[in-house]
Structures are given as structure tokens and as C-alpha cells.
Amino acid sequence: MNVLTDNFSTYARGFLGTVELTVYAGLLALVLGFVMASFRVAPVASLRVFGTVWVTVLRNTPLTLLFFAVVLGLPRFGLVLPFQLFAVLALGCYTSAFICEALRSGINTVPRGQGEAARSLGMTFGQTLNLVVLPQAFRSVIPPVGSTLIALAKNSAIAGAFSVTELLGTYKTLNELGYDIVWTFVWIALGYLIITLAISALFHALERTWGVAR
């Protein structure tokens, strides 16, 4: 029971590590996912192909394999970065594939007439996408993007196994100090619950303000 009070700083460090990882990887995933989604609906064939390959490959890659390739493989390439950055890279790219698909299906929910109306006003592809379709698509993808980011927070646990400071990794330190392992895990589980519930609450708030009532 006193695992938490005795080792509050260890837990706090792990907790903040997970939060940081989630935030940075989440931002990367949102940006990359947006880019890939616009590639996938673009009129240029080679961009569409690239987007499709990106999504198909990453969605079917086990995250552990991706971590293995990035954290252990890339340094062999002569690319040496801090573990934390590698983890953000792996998590961000992996999650971007799911964000891309959420955005793309969001684009599909916007009625065709909207795009046609924009075009009849003389808007270009970029204008149609950015001024008319995406603003509406964003509102309908809030829930799926939210659950993708929750999945990201949970997936960040894998980073701990690849020596990044995060919540799950704290068990190793505490295990070596001889604390009761069950209680250690109870607090870790609570930490994750706090993070996932916070994201969930945030996205419910976003949905209430921006969501589309259909």
C-alpha cells in the first residue's frame, strides 16, 4: 500500500513520461495522419499510392516489430537519437495510419453536395478540402480520433520495455527495491486509467462543443 507514498517521485516520473510520450506522439500522429489523409484523397495518383501503402503497411505492422526496427535497427543505420525520440517516432508513425483512416472516413461522411457546391463556386481542390470539407469532417471524426489517441496512450507502454522512462517501466525499479508487486501494478493501472479517462473526457467535451448532431 505504501508503495505509492514511498516512491511518489518514481511514479510521477513514469507518469509524466507516459503523458509526454502520448502528447508528442499524438501531435506527430495528427500531423502525419492529416498529410496522409490528404494524400489519399488527392487527384495525383502517386500521392494516393504512397498514402495507401503507408496506411496499409503501418496498420498491419505489429507495434513491437516497429519498435524493434526503429529503436534497435535505426542506430545500425548510423542514426543515433535519444530513446525517447525513437519512441515518439515509432508511436507517432504507427498511430498516424489510424488517424488517417479516421479522417478519410470523416471526409466520406460529408455530403457530396458540399464538395460540388464548393466546386461550382470555382474553388480549387485545396480550397474545397480545407475550407469546406475538412472543417465538417473534423467535427464528425472527434470520437474515432479520441479512441485512437486512447489506444496510443495504452500502446506507449511498449516504449517502457524498450528502455524509455514511462509508467509501466516503473515496475522494474520498484520490483528491484523489493516492493509488493501486486500493489505496484495497482498504482500503475490507476495511472493508465487516469490518462485514458482524461483523454476520453477531453474528447467528450470537444464533441459537445464541436460535434455534429445528425
Add this chain to the structure above:
Amino acid sequence: MTATTALYDVPGPRTRRRHRLYGTLSTAVLLGLVAWILYLLFDTGQFTRTKWMPFAYKGIQELLLRGLGNTLKAFAIAAALSLVLGGLLAAGRLSDHRAVRLPAAVVVEFFRAMPVLVMIFFIFVALKVQPLPALVAGLALYNGSVLAEVFRAGVGAVERGQREAAFALGMRKTQVMAHVLVPQAVRAMLPAIISQLVVALKDTSLGYLITYEEFLHAGKLIASNLDYDLPFIPVVMVISPIYIGMCMLLSWCAVRVSRREQRSPKTRAVAVATPGPGALLPGREPPLAPKP
């Protein structure tokens, strides 16, 4: 493609020329990127003989095959257990008795909210279970909970009239479920179930982190071998296509089944979406996006 999107019109001659220009430019950039990666690979000597030698040895091939076999074994057990557990939990959640419904809901929500790896580590470290059972148990708990939601959504997607008609014929609750609702629900659920099995297959690689001797673990053994000059990249190049290929095959099955489902005249294609991977606050399932 043009027909399915409202974003751009059928291009005219000038636009076509412009698109060709963009196409050439982006192809050039992408090819440049590939060339740069290839250059890096050659430059850091990833294609040297020593690095690729291990794959010529019988023992190492057997090691990889055994790893692959262990991965598939873990997947098969985990998939079977998740389906059973999912069925049980769904039955619990659909029960008329509060005393059954509530615990089932708590179990489902809790295991969906936990990272799979935390559960696997907990079972492995705290309960001191062997790697394979720990991995399988973790996967079954997580995927079983998610599948429970799929099953529930599937039963809920069957038209109300079916249930009412069955009750009107004097069937009991179990009969209504077993003879009327579930057989119809299975058709709609199948794609979502297969997609969830892809998740289970991908997650078997977590076994690597608890020293279960699966495919990735075999790869790591070869990769960190000093005699062959640490062939990390070659190992990734050999292992990834196999792993990704297996998952893609299964994903492709899901897509095919769902296409056939939508064409089938027997069902008015009620799509059951995979419930989000996260535990959103109970009772508020996100309206999952239509049309894939």
C-alpha cells in the same frame, strides 16, 4: 476513383497536364527518398556477405521457423480463448439480471481500458506464470472484452421485429438468442471479428517482451549475434514482410467478407464497426464512421 469523390471534378485538359506535373514531381521526390534510403543501406554496409550469411544456415532457418510456429500457436490459442470469453462476456452484458450484467460490464470496461502489455506483465511478473500462458491470458482478456462489445453490437443490430416475432411465437429468451438473433448477427459481425483477430495476431509480438520464444524473439537472437556483425537491418528485412504479410492476409479476409456481406441479398447489410480501442466513458459508444 474520380467517381467516388466530390472533392474534384473530372479534370479537363489543363488540369490533367497540371496533375501530370504534380505526379511527376511527387514521384521524383518519393523515388529520391527510396534512393536515399538505399544509399544509406549500402553505405552502412547492410548488404555485406557476413550480415546475410546467417540466413543460409539450416539451424538459423529452423530457429526462425520455430519462432513463427510459436507465434502462430500463441495466436491460435489466444484467438480461440478470446472468442469464448467474448461470447461469455457478451451473454453476461445482455443478461436480464442486474447481478450478472453489472460485473460483466465492469470486467469489459476495465480490460478495455488497460494496456495489454500491463496485463501481460502483471500475469507474468506478479502471478509468476510461464511466458506462453501469460501472453495468451493477457491477449484473451483484452480481445475477449473487445469482442464482447462486437457481439453485443451485432445482436443489437438485428432488427427489433425479429426478436419481437420470436417472443410472440412463445420462444424462451435462450431460444430467441440461439435460433433467431445470433445466427443473423454472426453475418454482420464477421468482418469486425476478423479485424479484431488481426489485432490479436499483431499483439502476439508482445510475447517478445516477456521472453516468449516467438518470431521476433528468434529475430532478436540472430540480430544481436556478434559473429555476423550484428545483422539488425537484414533481420528486420526478413521478418517484417512475413509478419506484415500474415496480418495483411487476415485484414484482406475481413475486407472480402464484409464486401460479400454487403452484396448479399439475405442481409440488409448492417455493418458492425469494431468498437473503438479505448474505453470511452461507459454507455457512450462513438458513432463510428460509416462507409469504409
